[in-house]
Amino acid sequence: MKQKVLKRSKKAALVLMVPTATFLMAGCGQEEAVQTAAFETVDQCAAYFNPEQCRADLGQALTMHTQVAPKYTDKAACETDFGVGQCETPAQAAAAAGTEPPAQAQASSGGFFMPMMMGFLAGQMLNRSGGQLKQPVQAQPLYKSRDDRSTFRTATNTPVARGVGPTYIKPSSVQPKAAGTVNRGGFGAQAAKRSSSTKSFGG
Amino acid sequence: MKKVACDERPGWRSYAESVGFEFHTFDGEAYWDETAYYQFNLRQIEQDLEEPTEELHQMALALVDDIIRDEEKLQQLAIPEKFWDFVADSWRTKAPSLYGRLDLVYDGTGPAKLLELNYDTPTSLFETGFFQWVWLEDQIMRGKVPQGADQFNSLQDQLEAAFAELPLANPLYFASVANSIEDKGTVMYLMDIAKQAGLDSRFIELEQLGEASGQLVDLDGYAIGGLFKLYPWEFMVQEDFASVILSSQTQWLEPGWKMLLSNKGILPLLWQKHQGHPNLLESHFEQPGQSFGAGWVRKPLFSREGANVELVTQSGEKISEPGPYADSPFIRQKLQQLPKFGDSYTMIGSWVVGNSAAGIGIREDNSLITKDSSRFLPHIILD
Numbered sequence: 185m186k187q188k189v190l191k192r193s194k195k196a197a198l199v200l201m202v203p204t205a206t207f208l209m210a211g212c213g214q215e216e217a218v219q220t221a222a223f224e225t226v227d228q229c230a231a232y233f234n235p236e237q238c239r240a241d242l243g244q245a246l247t248m249h250t251q252v253a254p255k256y257t258d259k260a261a262c263e264t265d266f267g268v269g270q271c272e273t274p275a276q277a278a279a280a281a282g283t284e285p286p287a288q289a290q291a292s293s294g295g296f297f298m299p300m301m302m303g304f305l306a307g308q309m310l311n312r313s314g315g316q317l318k319q320p321v322q323a324q325p326l327y328k329s330r331d332d333r334s335t336f337r338t339a340t341n342t343p344v345a346r347g348v349g350p351t352y353i354k355p356s357s358v359q360p361k362a363a364g365t366v367n368r369g370g371f372g373a374q375a376a377k378r379s380s381s382t383k384s385f386g387g
Numbered sequence: 388m389k390k391v392a393c394d395e396r397p398g399w400r401s402y403a404e405s406v407g408f409e410f411h412t413f414d415g416e417a418y419w420d421e422t423a424y425y426q427f428n429l430r431q432i433e434q435d436l437e438e439p440t441e442e443l444h445q446m447a448l449a450l451v452d453d454i455i456r457d458e459e460k461l462q463q464l465a466i467p468e469k470f471w472d473f474v475a476d477s478w479r480t481k482a483p484s485l486y487g488r489l490d491l492v493y494d495g496t497g498p499a500k501l502l503e504l505n506y507d508t509p510t511s512l513f514e515t516g517f518f519q520w521v522w523l524e525d526q527i528m529r530g531k532v533p534q535g536a537d538q539f540n541s542l543q544d545q546l547e548a549a550f551a552e553l554p555l556a557n558p559l560y561f562a563s564v565a566n567s568i569e570d571k572g573t574v575m576y577l578m579d580i581a582k583q584a585g586l587d588s589r590f591i592e593l594e595q596l597g598e599a600s601g602q603l604v605d606l607d608g609y610a611i612g613g614l615f616k617l618y619p620w621e622f623m624v625q626e627d628f629a630s631v632i633l634s635s636q637t638q639w640l641e642p643g644w645k646m647l648l649s650n651k652g653i654l655p656l657l658w659q660k661h662q663g664h665p666n667l668l669e670s671h672f673e674q675p676g677q678s679f680g681a682g683w684v685r686k687p688l689f690s691r692e693g694a695n696v697e698l699v700t701q702s703g704e705k706i707s708e709p710g711p712y713a714d715s716p717f718i719r720q721k722l723q724q725l726p727k728f729g730d731s732y733t734m735i736g737s738w739v740v741g742n743s744a745a746g747i748g749i750r751e752d753n754s755l756i757t758k759d760s761s762r763f764l765p766h767i768i769l770d
Contacts, residue, residue: 370628378711386510
């Protein structure tokens with residue numbers, strides 16, 4: 185007999201909105217490690233991934249470098265952590281990368297120092313199983329500390345790879361964290377202004 | 388298409404609250420209304436709603452290409468010049484989009500007519516995708532709805548597939564304004580589906596979003612790689628963090644190019660390109676000093692839930708809805724009155740996920756203008 189094709193979903197289940205289900209789920213949420221890779225150059229990256237995506241990942245890492253790198257007011261303090269000759273100013277970083285330093289960095293770069301970028305994490309997975317490419321890991325700059333020159337670390341000092349090449353990481357451990365002042369409350373003003381007559385800002 | 392009275396499920400309100408549907412009643416008035424349902428046959432669903440939905444969607448997408456190349460059109464849509472490149476880049480890089488809703492006038496016969504596209508921040512998602520689905524299963528089980536009944540509602544399946552297949556950031560953040568339980572409910576439902584699709588979905592109040600060195604950050608200062616925002620683009624581009632939209636690496640849902648399609652100015656542009664199309668209503672940009680006569684509707688480019696809409700019926704009766712959106716240009720659209728079932732005027736919201744039609748949700752109001760408080764009724768398909 186021919187199966188009738190239904191016009192409705194096969195299931196409509198909730199896992200977060202139902203308190204009991206959330207309770208049952210607790211403990212099952214082990215985060216899986218994914219396989220990505222650390223590189224120093226686009227050429228190294230191109231051996232594993234699409235070269236165009238490699239260039240994009242490096243570009244994103246360079247952009248983020250001034251934003252997320254640990255900041256020091258004193259060059260010596262930076263070199264204590266990252267090694268002599270391994271620290272630079274945002275202007276030097278921008279010159280090396282051939283980009284304009286971000287406006288905020290320019291305005292506040294009264295001579296602060298940060299470690300040089302030593303490599304980048306690819307925002308791509310090696311062990312993807314068909315389907316479209318997902319991006320569980322954000323491409324980002326990598327650094328090396330003074331006392332451990334082989335290990336790539338994120339800006340928040342999480343070790344991610346021993347040398348160039350593939351590595352397993354948990355995506356949540358390498359979420360880039362901004363260094364510096366955080367401003368809040370920059371979105372929502374229009375809602376506050378118009379809130380007397382509407383209960384939703386959807387539609 | 389007909390309206391059929393039906394017994395309510397006993398205890399549905401407490402069930403609704405147990406699954407996070409706290410806005411089923413608003414200001415003492417029913418929002419979710421299951422004292423009746425609408426019944427369609429399969430031909431009405433497939434030929435009159437599903438096919439036109441996908442066709443109108445493709446026509447709208449094709450317009451994006453035209454608009455981003457045309458300064459005059461960008462100006463007509465009141466897109467701030469500072470964001471022209473942002474919008475164009477989001478389109479050229481194929482920034483993924485999750486969903487949208489077309490609002491249609493349809494009475495069971497003849498072509499459905501497009502009233503507008505809610506392509507940036509559509510709500511009534513949980514009501515459509517989950518609550519009306521459960522209603523059907525319950526009522527079939529209780530014998531209140533015929534056994535073979537179906538529903539045009541693949542919304543949750545399609546959203547789950549979209550979350551699983553689109554190249555989205557993970558973790559993916561979801562934001563809505565702090566004081567709207569309706570918006571929070573919609574966002575929670577999306578987070579729930581995203582989680583089922585394997586994403587790490589995280590909520591943040593819109594007002595709590597942070598900025599550090601040009602990057603959008605969460606409460607702990609972590610960069611937000613991807614953000615679903617149930618908050619209109621046209622608001623965001625004029626707020627304090629407008630420049631963060633341009634500097635942050637954040638992947639936005641809906642993407643920047645949806646700014647063009649959620650705009651009522653898309654209606655005259657669609658009409659200019661496809662004049663006489665059976666699913667379109669004649670529409671024009673309002674001219675200064677233009678008189679406003681019988682058989683026309685006036686809508687702001689940016690407005691939601693019927694706010695600031697006015698219309699004059701064929702008999703000259705003037706109906707208007709107040710609202711906070713009087714500060715944008717207006718369009719004129721030929722009036723196509725909503726069909727009346729009993730005492731109520733009925734509108735159909737037709738969902739799109741990716742490029743596929745994904746189901747409908749029905750809204751009823753006592754007035755010709757459908758709004759925030761309009762009741763939501765379930766539907767069935769029966770041949």
